[in-house]
Amino acid sequence: MSAELVNLAAATTAGRLGAVAYGLAAIGPGVGIGLVFGHSIEAMARQPEAMPIIRTNMFLGFALCEVLALLGLVVPFIFQS
Amino acid sequence: MSAHTLLAEAGCHIKQDCGFPAPGLHSFDFKPIFSIGSFDFTKPMLLAIICMLLVVGFFWAAFAKPKLVPGKLQLVGEIGYTFVARSIAREVIGKKGDKYVPFLTSIFFFVWFMNIMSIIPFAQFPPASRFAFPVALAALVYVTYMYLTFKTHGFRGGVKNLVWISGLPKPLVPLIVLLEFIQNCITRPFTLAVRLWANMFAGHMLIVMFSVATWYLLTPTWLTAVSGGSFGLAIFMTAFEVLIQFLQAYIFTLLASIYIQGAIEEGH
Numbered sequence: 001m002s003a004e005l006v007n008l009a010a011a012t013t014a015g016r017l018g019a020v021a022y023g024l025a026a027i028g029p030g031v032g033i034g035l036v037f038g039h040s041i042e043a044m045a046r047q048p049e050a051m052p053i054i055r056t057n058m059f060l061g062f063a064l065c066e067v068l069a070l071l072g073l074v075v076p077f078i079f080q081s
Numbered sequence: 082m083s084a085h086t087l088l089a090e091a092g093c094h095i096k097q098d099c100g101f102p103a104p105g106l107h108s109f110d111f112k113p114i115f116s117i118g119s120f121d122f123t124k125p126m127l128l129a130i131i132c133m134l135l136v137v138g139f140f141w142a143a144f145a146k147p148k149l150v151p152g153k154l155q156l157v158g159e160i161g162y163t164f165v166a167r168s169i170a171r172e173v174i175g176k177k178g179d180k181y182v183p184f185l186t187s188i189f190f191f192v193w194f195m196n197i198m199s200i201i202p203f204a205q206f207p208p209a210s211r212f213a214f215p216v217a218l219a220a221l222v223y224v225t226y227m228y229l230t231f232k233t234h235g236f237r238g239g240v241k242n243l244v245w246i247s248g249l250p251k252p253l254v255p256l257i258v259l260l261e262f263i264q265n266c267i268t269r270p271f272t273l274a275v276r277l278w279a280n281m282f283a284g285h286m287l288i289v290m291f292s293v294a295t296w297y298l299l300t301p302t303w304l305t306a307v308s309g310g311s312f313g314l315a316i317f318m319t320a321f322e323v324l325i326q327f328l329q330a331y332i333f334t335l336l337a338s339i340y341i342q343g344a345i346e347e348g349h
Contacts, residue, residue: 056168056169059332059335060336060339062332063276063335066276067276070275070279070280070283071272073282073283074279
């Protein structure tokens with residue numbers, strides 16, 4: 001890739017990198033939230049009588065995963081040039 | 082400029098060379114309703130005060146004269162109260178949690194009402210999408226957390242509760258102490274505030290985005306079909322927001338009670 005092309009790419013993506021950053025930041029939490037809910041449903045199906053405890057902990061795990069994606073949403077605003 | 086004025090003032094449709102009036106951070110800035118000196122009283126503040134009055138008024142009306150056989154209003158109030166007491170306080174803190182149920186109930190209903198304001202016609206703005214409101218709520222929880230930690234364990238025990246995990250191999254201790262300190266004293270209140278703020282921010286942004294796009298695409302061409310699709314998505318997002326609003330209020334209260342539980346538990 002030539003230097004001009006790199007410069008052109010940098011000029012056209014300037015200010016839009018926040019969207020790319022959010023896209024990257026959403027990958028991990030996406031997998032994490034899927035695991036949290038998947039395993040919780042599995043646990044609930046195995047032991048329906050333990051449902052209240054599982055549900056509470058499911059939302060806890062969900063919240064801890066979710067905040068990573070939300071930090072990805074926040075960071076572009078913080079580092080706005 | 083709010084979303085409504087944005088829609089009304091733009092008057093802009095596709096193929097008119099005026100560009101898409103994309104919502105952004107400016108969608109969250111309001112012209113002050115009135116100003117006292119340099120203090121501007123804006124719509125989010127008004128909504129927050131209305132929510133406060135709603136919560137206080139509702140519980141006052143429900144529980145001012147409690148009867149053994151509850152009336153309709155008292156019944157609704159009791160359902161709300163027992164929801165927080167059973168599924169949050171009892172579940173997480175246990176028997177000791179009964180003392181903190183009023184605090185948690187107030188937080189839950191205040192946050193929930195503030196979030197619901199996002200979809201009430203004419204209000205249509207979640208106050209929690211201005212960062213100061215979640216920060217104030219998180220600060221409230223954080224102060225409670227710190228107070229209970231030091232009250233239950235004393236100064237030495239409180240510090241130990243915040244940074245220490247017993248039974249670690251020696252070389253790991255400095256690292257874990259540092260991590261625990263960052264986790265308990267910095268990350269916890271920060272993420273508590275950011276979680277509520279970012280959810281409400283993103284949700285409001287989505288609804289505004291699709292509403293503006295509906296208006297923008299509304300032209301006497303085939304693009305009206307796309308406009309209809311955008312309108313449908315706006316409705317769908319509104320319905321989705323109802324779920325998210327409840328969930329965020331629930332999670333905020335759940336985390337507050339988990340912090341309280343961490344503060345008052347015996348030993349680590």
